Amino acid sequence: MGIRHECIKRQLEFREKVIKPFISEYLRGYTPNPCVRCDAVMKFRGLMAYANEKEAEFIATGHYLRLEKRHGQVQIKTSADSRKDQSYYLYTLDQEYLSRLIFPLSAFQSKDAVRAFLEKEGIALPKSEESQGICFIPDGNYARFIKKETPLMPEGRFRDRFGKILGSHNGFYHYTVGQKRGVPAISGKKYVVTALRPEINEVILGEESDLYQKKIFLKELHFIDGSLYSGEIQFKVCRWGYLYQGTLHLSGDHRGYLECEEALRAPMPGQSAVFYDRDTLLGGGIIEYK
Incomplete structure:
Protein backbone atom coordinates (compact mmCIF):
# COMPACT_ATOMS: atom_id res chain seq x y z
CA MET A 1 0.00 0.00 0.00
CA GLY A 2 3.06 2.24 0.09
CA ILE A 3 2.68 3.16 3.75
CA ARG A 4 5.88 3.10 5.78
CA HIS A 5 5.67 0.88 8.86
CA GLU A 6 7.39 2.03 12.04
CA CYS A 7 7.67 0.19 15.36
CA ILE A 8 7.71 2.03 18.67
CA LYS A 9 9.18 0.13 21.62
CA ARG A 10 7.12 0.70 24.77
CA GLN A 11 7.50 -2.62 26.58
CA LEU A 12 8.81 -1.12 29.83
CA GLU A 13 6.09 1.53 29.90
CA PHE A 14 3.47 -1.15 29.20
CA ARG A 15 4.71 -3.16 32.15
CA GLU A 16 4.68 -0.14 34.47
CA LYS A 17 1.33 1.31 33.38
CA VAL A 18 -0.70 -1.79 32.53
CA ILE A 19 0.76 -5.04 33.87
CA LYS A 20 1.82 -3.81 37.32
CA PRO A 21 -1.52 -2.07 38.05
CA PHE A 22 -3.29 -5.26 36.91
CA ILE A 23 -1.29 -7.33 39.43
CA SER A 24 -1.78 -4.76 42.19
CA GLU A 25 -5.55 -4.62 41.70
CA TYR A 26 -5.84 -8.40 41.51
CA LEU A 27 -4.03 -8.72 44.84
CA ARG A 28 -6.56 -6.28 46.34
CA GLY A 29 -9.38 -8.63 45.39
CA TYR A 30 -10.47 -6.82 42.25
CA THR A 31 -10.91 -8.29 38.76
CA PRO A 32 -9.38 -5.50 36.66
CA ASN A 33 -9.84 -4.95 32.93
CA PRO A 34 -6.38 -4.10 31.56
CA CYS A 35 -7.74 -3.49 28.03
CA VAL A 36 -9.61 -0.38 29.22
CA ARG A 37 -6.47 0.92 30.89
CA CYS A 38 -4.26 0.07 27.93
CA ASP A 39 -6.47 1.95 25.48
CA ALA A 40 -6.51 4.98 27.78
CA VAL A 41 -2.90 5.29 28.97
CA MET A 42 -0.93 3.47 26.28
CA LYS A 43 -2.62 3.18 22.90
CA PHE A 44 -4.34 6.50 22.34
CA ARG A 45 -2.03 8.63 24.46
CA GLY A 46 0.97 7.11 22.68
CA LEU A 47 -0.58 7.54 19.24
CA MET A 48 -1.46 11.15 19.99
CA ALA A 49 2.12 11.92 21.07
CA TYR A 50 3.49 10.23 17.96
CA ALA A 51 1.01 12.04 15.69
CA ASN A 52 2.02 15.38 17.23
CA GLU A 53 5.69 14.55 16.71
CA LYS A 54 5.04 13.76 13.03
CA GLU A 55 2.64 16.71 12.66
CA ALA A 56 -0.13 14.34 11.59
CA GLU A 57 -3.64 15.76 11.71
CA PHE A 58 -5.53 12.49 12.26
CA ILE A 59 -5.10 9.06 13.84
CA ALA A 60 -6.67 6.01 12.19
CA THR A 61 -7.13 2.74 14.11
CA GLY A 62 -8.72 -0.62 13.38
CA HIS A 63 -11.49 -0.37 15.96
CA TYR A 64 -14.92 -1.50 14.79
CA LEU A 65 -16.71 1.73 15.68
CA ARG A 66 -18.48 4.70 14.13
CA LEU A 67 -18.00 8.39 14.85
CA GLU A 68 -20.69 11.04 14.51
CA LYS A 69 -20.53 14.77 15.14
CA ARG A 70 -23.56 16.20 16.93
CA HIS A 71 -24.02 19.61 18.60
CA GLY A 72 -20.30 20.31 18.26
CA GLN A 73 -19.33 17.07 20.03
CA VAL A 74 -17.86 13.91 18.52
CA GLN A 75 -19.80 10.82 19.62
CA ILE A 76 -18.78 7.16 19.50
CA LYS A 77 -21.44 4.93 17.97
CA THR A 78 -21.47 1.17 18.39
CA SER A 79 -20.34 -1.02 15.50
CA ALA A 80 -22.80 -2.20 12.85
CA ASP A 81 -21.55 -5.71 13.70
CA SER A 82 -22.34 -6.20 17.40
CA ARG A 83 -19.92 -9.14 17.58
CA LYS A 84 -17.04 -6.77 16.78
CA ASP A 85 -18.16 -3.77 18.78
CA GLN A 86 -15.32 -2.37 20.92
CA SER A 87 -16.98 0.75 22.31
CA TYR A 88 -16.97 -0.71 25.83
CA TYR A 89 -13.20 -0.21 26.08
CA LEU A 90 -13.13 3.43 24.95
CA TYR A 91 -15.36 5.20 27.46
CA THR A 92 -12.36 7.03 28.98
CA LEU A 93 -11.68 9.04 25.80
CA ASP A 94 -12.53 12.73 25.61
CA GLN A 95 -13.09 15.28 22.86
CA GLU A 96 -9.38 16.09 22.48
CA TYR A 97 -8.78 12.55 21.23
CA LEU A 98 -12.09 11.96 19.44
CA SER A 99 -11.71 15.08 17.29
CA ARG A 100 -8.62 13.53 15.68
CA LEU A 101 -9.70 9.89 15.38
CA ILE A 102 -10.73 8.01 12.26
CA PHE A 103 -12.21 4.49 12.33
CA PRO A 104 -12.03 3.28 8.68
CA LEU A 105 -13.56 -0.11 9.48
CA SER A 106 -16.85 1.55 10.41
CA ALA A 107 -17.76 1.34 6.71
CA PHE A 108 -17.76 -2.47 6.82
CA GLN A 109 -20.34 -4.83 8.27
CA SER A 110 -17.83 -7.48 9.39
CA LYS A 111 -14.20 -8.59 9.27
CA ASP A 112 -15.13 -10.93 6.41
CA ALA A 113 -16.25 -7.87 4.45
CA VAL A 114 -12.89 -6.20 5.14
CA ARG A 115 -11.01 -9.27 3.89
CA ALA A 116 -13.19 -9.47 0.78
CA PHE A 117 -12.52 -5.80 0.00
CA LEU A 118 -8.75 -6.20 0.39
CA GLU A 119 -8.68 -9.35 -1.72
CA LYS A 120 -10.57 -7.50 -4.44
CA GLU A 121 -7.88 -4.81 -4.29
CA GLY A 122 -5.18 -7.46 -4.61
CA ILE A 123 -3.94 -7.13 -1.02
CA ALA A 124 -3.27 -10.50 0.61
CA LEU A 125 -3.79 -10.91 4.36
CA PRO A 126 -2.23 -13.70 6.42
CA LYS A 127 -4.72 -16.09 7.98
CA SER A 128 -4.57 -15.68 11.73
CA GLU A 129 -6.67 -16.29 14.81
CA GLU A 130 -8.29 -13.23 16.35
CA SER A 131 -7.05 -12.39 19.81
CA GLN A 132 -9.56 -12.81 22.62
CA GLY A 133 -8.78 -11.98 26.24
CA ILE A 134 -5.66 -10.45 27.76
CA CYS A 135 -2.63 -10.20 25.48
CA PHE A 136 -0.02 -10.72 28.23
CA ILE A 137 -1.85 -13.80 29.59
CA PRO A 138 -2.42 -15.71 26.32
CA ASP A 139 -3.42 -18.96 28.04
CA GLY A 140 -6.08 -17.17 30.11
CA ASN A 141 -4.72 -18.57 33.39
CA TYR A 142 -4.75 -15.43 35.55
CA ALA A 143 -3.94 -17.25 38.78
CA ARG A 144 -0.80 -18.85 37.35
CA PHE A 145 0.34 -15.46 36.04
CA ILE A 146 -0.24 -13.76 39.41
CA LYS A 147 1.52 -16.60 41.25
CA LYS A 148 4.58 -16.25 39.02
CA GLU A 149 4.70 -12.47 39.53
CA THR A 150 4.21 -12.35 43.32
CA PRO A 151 5.72 -13.84 46.49
CA LEU A 152 4.52 -17.22 47.71
CA MET A 153 1.19 -16.91 49.52
CA PRO A 154 0.35 -19.07 52.55
CA GLU A 155 -2.67 -21.33 52.71
CA GLY A 156 -5.97 -19.51 53.20
CA ARG A 157 -9.46 -20.39 54.39
CA PHE A 158 -12.88 -20.78 52.85
CA ARG A 159 -15.59 -19.38 55.13
CA ASP A 160 -19.32 -18.87 54.86
CA ARG A 161 -20.86 -15.45 55.47
CA PHE A 162 -21.32 -16.27 59.16
CA GLY A 163 -17.59 -16.94 59.62
CA LYS A 164 -17.68 -20.74 59.72
CA ILE A 165 -14.55 -22.34 58.24
CA LEU A 166 -15.46 -24.55 55.28
CA GLY A 167 -12.02 -25.61 54.10
CA SER A 168 -8.66 -24.35 52.84
CA HIS A 169 -7.27 -23.01 49.56
CA ASN A 170 -3.85 -22.08 48.16
CA GLY A 171 -4.45 -18.36 47.53
CA PHE A 172 -7.52 -16.14 47.15
CA TYR A 173 -6.32 -14.95 43.72
CA HIS A 174 -7.31 -18.35 42.30
CA TYR A 175 -10.93 -17.24 42.68
CA THR A 176 -13.27 -14.52 41.47
CA VAL A 177 -16.72 -13.51 42.67
CA GLY A 178 -19.32 -15.70 40.98
CA GLN A 179 -16.95 -18.63 40.45
CA LYS A 180 -18.20 -22.20 40.92
CA ARG A 181 -15.43 -24.27 39.35
CA GLY A 182 -12.85 -25.40 41.88
CA VAL A 183 -15.06 -24.50 44.83
CA PRO A 184 -15.48 -27.45 47.21
CA ALA A 185 -18.82 -29.03 47.98
CA ILE A 186 -19.21 -29.41 51.75
CA SER A 187 -21.55 -32.07 53.14
CA GLY A 188 -22.99 -32.45 49.66
CA LYS A 189 -23.84 -28.74 49.37
CA LYS A 190 -22.53 -26.80 46.37
CA TYR A 191 -21.14 -23.32 46.97
CA VAL A 192 -20.22 -20.30 44.87
CA VAL A 193 -17.68 -17.53 45.62
CA THR A 194 -19.58 -14.50 46.94
CA ALA A 195 -16.71 -12.31 48.22
CA LEU A 196 -12.93 -12.10 48.63
CA ARG A 197 -11.01 -10.86 51.66
CA PRO A 198 -7.50 -10.41 50.26
CA GLU A 199 -6.09 -8.74 53.38
CA ILE A 200 -6.52 -12.03 55.28
CA ASN A 201 -6.38 -14.39 52.29
CA GLU A 202 -9.96 -15.64 52.69
CA VAL A 203 -12.62 -16.63 50.19
CA ILE A 204 -16.26 -16.29 51.24
CA LEU A 205 -18.65 -18.92 49.92
CA GLY A 206 -22.41 -18.79 49.70
CA GLU A 207 -25.40 -19.55 47.55
CA GLU A 208 -26.19 -18.45 44.01
CA SER A 209 -28.88 -16.09 45.30
CA ASP A 210 -26.24 -14.18 47.32
Whole structure:
Protein backbone atom coordinates (compact mmCIF):
# COMPACT_ATOMS: atom_id res chain seq x y z
CA MET A 1 0.00 0.00 0.00
CA GLY A 2 3.06 2.24 0.09
CA ILE A 3 2.68 3.16 3.75
CA ARG A 4 5.88 3.10 5.78
CA HIS A 5 5.67 0.88 8.86
CA GLU A 6 7.39 2.03 12.04
CA CYS A 7 7.67 0.19 15.36
CA ILE A 8 7.71 2.03 18.67
CA LYS A 9 9.18 0.13 21.62
CA ARG A 10 7.12 0.70 24.77
CA GLN A 11 7.50 -2.62 26.58
CA LEU A 12 8.81 -1.12 29.83
CA GLU A 13 6.09 1.53 29.90
CA PHE A 14 3.47 -1.15 29.20
CA ARG A 15 4.71 -3.16 32.15
CA GLU A 16 4.68 -0.14 34.47
CA LYS A 17 1.33 1.31 33.38
CA VAL A 18 -0.70 -1.79 32.53
CA ILE A 19 0.76 -5.04 33.87
CA LYS A 20 1.82 -3.81 37.32
CA PRO A 21 -1.52 -2.07 38.05
CA PHE A 22 -3.29 -5.26 36.91
CA ILE A 23 -1.29 -7.33 39.43
CA SER A 24 -1.78 -4.76 42.19
CA GLU A 25 -5.55 -4.62 41.70
CA TYR A 26 -5.84 -8.40 41.51
CA LEU A 27 -4.03 -8.72 44.84
CA ARG A 28 -6.56 -6.28 46.34
CA GLY A 29 -9.38 -8.63 45.39
CA TYR A 30 -10.47 -6.82 42.25
CA THR A 31 -10.91 -8.29 38.76
CA PRO A 32 -9.38 -5.50 36.66
CA ASN A 33 -9.84 -4.95 32.93
CA PRO A 34 -6.38 -4.10 31.56
CA CYS A 35 -7.74 -3.49 28.03
CA VAL A 36 -9.61 -0.38 29.22
CA ARG A 37 -6.47 0.92 30.89
CA CYS A 38 -4.26 0.07 27.93
CA ASP A 39 -6.47 1.95 25.48
CA ALA A 40 -6.51 4.98 27.78
CA VAL A 41 -2.90 5.29 28.97
CA MET A 42 -0.93 3.47 26.28
CA LYS A 43 -2.62 3.18 22.90
CA PHE A 44 -4.34 6.50 22.34
CA ARG A 45 -2.03 8.63 24.46
CA GLY A 46 0.97 7.11 22.68
CA LEU A 47 -0.58 7.54 19.24
CA MET A 48 -1.46 11.15 19.99
CA ALA A 49 2.12 11.92 21.07
CA TYR A 50 3.49 10.23 17.96
CA ALA A 51 1.01 12.04 15.69
CA ASN A 52 2.02 15.38 17.23
CA GLU A 53 5.69 14.55 16.71
CA LYS A 54 5.04 13.76 13.03
CA GLU A 55 2.64 16.71 12.66
CA ALA A 56 -0.13 14.34 11.59
CA GLU A 57 -3.64 15.76 11.71
CA PHE A 58 -5.53 12.49 12.26
CA ILE A 59 -5.10 9.06 13.84
CA ALA A 60 -6.67 6.01 12.19
CA THR A 61 -7.13 2.74 14.11
CA GLY A 62 -8.72 -0.62 13.38
CA HIS A 63 -11.49 -0.37 15.96
CA TYR A 64 -14.92 -1.50 14.79
CA LEU A 65 -16.71 1.73 15.68
CA ARG A 66 -18.48 4.70 14.13
CA LEU A 67 -18.00 8.39 14.85
CA GLU A 68 -20.69 11.04 14.51
CA LYS A 69 -20.53 14.77 15.14
CA ARG A 70 -23.56 16.20 16.93
CA HIS A 71 -24.02 19.61 18.60
CA GLY A 72 -20.30 20.31 18.26
CA GLN A 73 -19.33 17.07 20.03
CA VAL A 74 -17.86 13.91 18.52
CA GLN A 75 -19.80 10.82 19.62
CA ILE A 76 -18.78 7.16 19.50
CA LYS A 77 -21.44 4.93 17.97
CA THR A 78 -21.47 1.17 18.39
CA SER A 79 -20.34 -1.02 15.50
CA ALA A 80 -22.80 -2.20 12.85
CA ASP A 81 -21.55 -5.71 13.70
CA SER A 82 -22.34 -6.20 17.40
CA ARG A 83 -19.92 -9.14 17.58
CA LYS A 84 -17.04 -6.77 16.78
CA ASP A 85 -18.16 -3.77 18.78
CA GLN A 86 -15.32 -2.37 20.92
CA SER A 87 -16.98 0.75 22.31
CA TYR A 88 -16.97 -0.71 25.83
CA TYR A 89 -13.20 -0.21 26.08
CA LEU A 90 -13.13 3.43 24.95
CA TYR A 91 -15.36 5.20 27.46
CA THR A 92 -12.36 7.03 28.98
CA LEU A 93 -11.68 9.04 25.80
CA ASP A 94 -12.53 12.73 25.61
CA GLN A 95 -13.09 15.28 22.86
CA GLU A 96 -9.38 16.09 22.48
CA TYR A 97 -8.78 12.55 21.23
CA LEU A 98 -12.09 11.96 19.44
CA SER A 99 -11.71 15.08 17.29
CA ARG A 100 -8.62 13.53 15.68
CA LEU A 101 -9.70 9.89 15.38
CA ILE A 102 -10.73 8.01 12.26
CA PHE A 103 -12.21 4.49 12.33
CA PRO A 104 -12.03 3.28 8.68
CA LEU A 105 -13.56 -0.11 9.48
CA SER A 106 -16.85 1.55 10.41
CA ALA A 107 -17.76 1.34 6.71
CA PHE A 108 -17.76 -2.47 6.82
CA GLN A 109 -20.34 -4.83 8.27
CA SER A 110 -17.83 -7.48 9.39
CA LYS A 111 -14.20 -8.59 9.27
CA ASP A 112 -15.13 -10.93 6.41
CA ALA A 113 -16.25 -7.87 4.45
CA VAL A 114 -12.89 -6.20 5.14
CA ARG A 115 -11.01 -9.27 3.89
CA ALA A 116 -13.19 -9.47 0.78
CA PHE A 117 -12.52 -5.80 0.00
CA LEU A 118 -8.75 -6.20 0.39
CA GLU A 119 -8.68 -9.35 -1.72
CA LYS A 120 -10.57 -7.50 -4.44
CA GLU A 121 -7.88 -4.81 -4.29
CA GLY A 122 -5.18 -7.46 -4.61
CA ILE A 123 -3.94 -7.13 -1.02
CA ALA A 124 -3.27 -10.50 0.61
CA LEU A 125 -3.79 -10.91 4.36
CA PRO A 126 -2.23 -13.70 6.42
CA LYS A 127 -4.72 -16.09 7.98
CA SER A 128 -4.57 -15.68 11.73
CA GLU A 129 -6.67 -16.29 14.81
CA GLU A 130 -8.29 -13.23 16.35
CA SER A 131 -7.05 -12.39 19.81
CA GLN A 132 -9.56 -12.81 22.62
CA GLY A 133 -8.78 -11.98 26.24
CA ILE A 134 -5.66 -10.45 27.76
CA CYS A 135 -2.63 -10.20 25.48
CA PHE A 136 -0.02 -10.72 28.23
CA ILE A 137 -1.85 -13.80 29.59
CA PRO A 138 -2.42 -15.71 26.32
CA ASP A 139 -3.42 -18.96 28.04
CA GLY A 140 -6.08 -17.17 30.11
CA ASN A 141 -4.72 -18.57 33.39
CA TYR A 142 -4.75 -15.43 35.55
CA ALA A 143 -3.94 -17.25 38.78
CA ARG A 144 -0.80 -18.85 37.35
CA PHE A 145 0.34 -15.46 36.04
CA ILE A 146 -0.24 -13.76 39.41
CA LYS A 147 1.52 -16.60 41.25
CA LYS A 148 4.58 -16.25 39.02
CA GLU A 149 4.70 -12.47 39.53
CA THR A 150 4.21 -12.35 43.32
CA PRO A 151 5.72 -13.84 46.49
CA LEU A 152 4.52 -17.22 47.71
CA MET A 153 1.19 -16.91 49.52
CA PRO A 154 0.35 -19.07 52.55
CA GLU A 155 -2.67 -21.33 52.71
CA GLY A 156 -5.97 -19.51 53.20
CA ARG A 157 -9.46 -20.39 54.39
CA PHE A 158 -12.88 -20.78 52.85
CA ARG A 159 -15.59 -19.38 55.13
CA ASP A 160 -19.32 -18.87 54.86
CA ARG A 161 -20.86 -15.45 55.47
CA PHE A 162 -21.32 -16.27 59.16
CA GLY A 163 -17.59 -16.94 59.62
CA LYS A 164 -17.68 -20.74 59.72
CA ILE A 165 -14.55 -22.34 58.24
CA LEU A 166 -15.46 -24.55 55.28
CA GLY A 167 -12.02 -25.61 54.10
CA SER A 168 -8.66 -24.35 52.84
CA HIS A 169 -7.27 -23.01 49.56
CA ASN A 170 -3.85 -22.08 48.16
CA GLY A 171 -4.45 -18.36 47.53
CA PHE A 172 -7.52 -16.14 47.15
CA TYR A 173 -6.32 -14.95 43.72
CA HIS A 174 -7.31 -18.35 42.30
CA TYR A 175 -10.93 -17.24 42.68
CA THR A 176 -13.27 -14.52 41.47
CA VAL A 177 -16.72 -13.51 42.67
CA GLY A 178 -19.32 -15.70 40.98
CA GLN A 179 -16.95 -18.63 40.45
CA LYS A 180 -18.20 -22.20 40.92
CA ARG A 181 -15.43 -24.27 39.35
CA GLY A 182 -12.85 -25.40 41.88
CA VAL A 183 -15.06 -24.50 44.83
CA PRO A 184 -15.48 -27.45 47.21
CA ALA A 185 -18.82 -29.03 47.98
CA ILE A 186 -19.21 -29.41 51.75
CA SER A 187 -21.55 -32.07 53.14
CA GLY A 188 -22.99 -32.45 49.66
CA LYS A 189 -23.84 -28.74 49.37
CA LYS A 190 -22.53 -26.80 46.37
CA TYR A 191 -21.14 -23.32 46.97
CA VAL A 192 -20.22 -20.30 44.87
CA VAL A 193 -17.68 -17.53 45.62
CA THR A 194 -19.58 -14.50 46.94
CA ALA A 195 -16.71 -12.31 48.22
CA LEU A 196 -12.93 -12.10 48.63
CA ARG A 197 -11.01 -10.86 51.66
CA PRO A 198 -7.50 -10.41 50.26
CA GLU A 199 -6.09 -8.74 53.38
CA ILE A 200 -6.52 -12.03 55.28
CA ASN A 201 -6.38 -14.39 52.29
CA GLU A 202 -9.96 -15.64 52.69
CA VAL A 203 -12.62 -16.63 50.19
CA ILE A 204 -16.26 -16.29 51.24
CA LEU A 205 -18.65 -18.92 49.92
CA GLY A 206 -22.41 -18.79 49.70
CA GLU A 207 -25.40 -19.55 47.55
CA GLU A 208 -26.19 -18.45 44.01
CA SER A 209 -28.88 -16.09 45.30
CA ASP A 210 -26.24 -14.18 47.32
CA LEU A 211 -24.63 -12.94 44.10
CA TYR A 212 -27.49 -10.82 42.80
CA GLN A 213 -27.32 -7.07 43.38
CA LYS A 214 -29.50 -4.12 42.42
CA LYS A 215 -27.01 -1.47 43.54
CA ILE A 216 -23.55 -1.11 41.95
CA PHE A 217 -20.99 1.32 43.39
CA LEU A 218 -18.67 3.11 40.96
CA LYS A 219 -15.48 5.18 41.01
CA GLU A 220 -13.52 7.15 38.38
CA LEU A 221 -16.70 8.18 36.58
CA HIS A 222 -16.07 9.75 33.19
CA PHE A 223 -18.35 11.08 30.45
CA ILE A 224 -17.10 11.59 26.90
CA ASP A 225 -18.75 15.01 26.59
CA GLY A 226 -17.05 16.25 29.77
CA SER A 227 -20.21 16.39 31.88
CA LEU A 228 -21.17 14.37 34.95
CA TYR A 229 -24.68 13.08 34.32
CA SER A 230 -27.14 11.64 36.81
CA GLY A 231 -30.49 10.04 36.09
CA GLU A 232 -31.87 7.16 34.06
CA ILE A 233 -29.26 5.43 31.95
CA GLN A 234 -28.45 2.26 30.01
CA PHE A 235 -25.28 0.35 30.85
CA LYS A 236 -23.22 -2.78 30.25
CA VAL A 237 -20.92 -4.54 32.72
CA CYS A 238 -18.95 -6.46 30.06
CA ARG A 239 -18.20 -6.03 26.36
CA TRP A 240 -20.62 -8.69 25.16
CA GLY A 241 -23.08 -8.06 27.95
CA TYR A 242 -26.75 -7.25 28.00
CA LEU A 243 -27.75 -3.57 27.98
CA TYR A 244 -29.31 -2.98 31.40
CA GLN A 245 -31.53 -0.14 32.60
CA GLY A 246 -30.84 1.79 35.77
CA THR A 247 -30.52 5.16 37.49
CA LEU A 248 -27.12 6.75 38.10
CA HIS A 249 -26.65 8.73 41.32
CA LEU A 250 -23.57 10.91 41.87
CA SER A 251 -21.89 11.14 45.27
CA GLY A 252 -18.93 13.45 44.55
CA ASP A 253 -15.25 12.91 43.72
CA HIS A 254 -16.24 11.16 40.45
CA ARG A 255 -18.01 8.46 42.41
CA GLY A 256 -21.59 7.27 42.40
CA TYR A 257 -23.82 4.25 42.25
CA LEU A 258 -26.27 2.60 39.89
CA GLU A 259 -29.72 1.52 40.99
CA CYS A 260 -30.57 -1.30 38.60
CA GLU A 261 -34.08 -2.09 37.41
CA GLU A 262 -33.24 -5.79 37.68
CA ALA A 263 -30.71 -7.54 39.89
CA LEU A 264 -27.38 -8.37 38.24
CA ARG A 265 -25.40 -11.53 38.90
CA ALA A 266 -21.98 -10.85 40.41
CA PRO A 267 -20.99 -7.43 39.04
CA MET A 268 -17.22 -7.70 39.56
CA PRO A 269 -15.25 -4.95 41.33
CA GLY A 270 -12.51 -3.80 38.97
CA GLN A 271 -14.58 -4.26 35.84
CA SER A 272 -16.24 -1.29 34.14
CA ALA A 273 -19.88 -0.29 33.98
CA VAL A 274 -20.18 1.51 30.65
CA PHE A 275 -23.04 3.88 29.84
CA TYR A 276 -25.01 4.13 26.60
CA ASP A 277 -27.93 5.92 25.03
CA ARG A 278 -29.01 3.13 22.66
CA ASP A 279 -26.13 3.03 20.13
CA THR A 280 -24.22 6.03 21.54
CA LEU A 281 -21.39 5.59 24.05
CA LEU A 282 -21.73 8.08 26.91
CA GLY A 283 -19.05 7.17 29.46
CA GLY A 284 -18.53 4.82 32.36
CA GLY A 285 -16.84 4.03 35.64
CA ILE A 286 -15.08 1.25 37.53
CA ILE A 287 -17.11 -1.03 39.78
CA GLU A 288 -15.86 -0.93 43.37
CA TYR A 289 -16.62 -2.69 46.63
CA LYS A 290 -19.41 -1.25 48.75
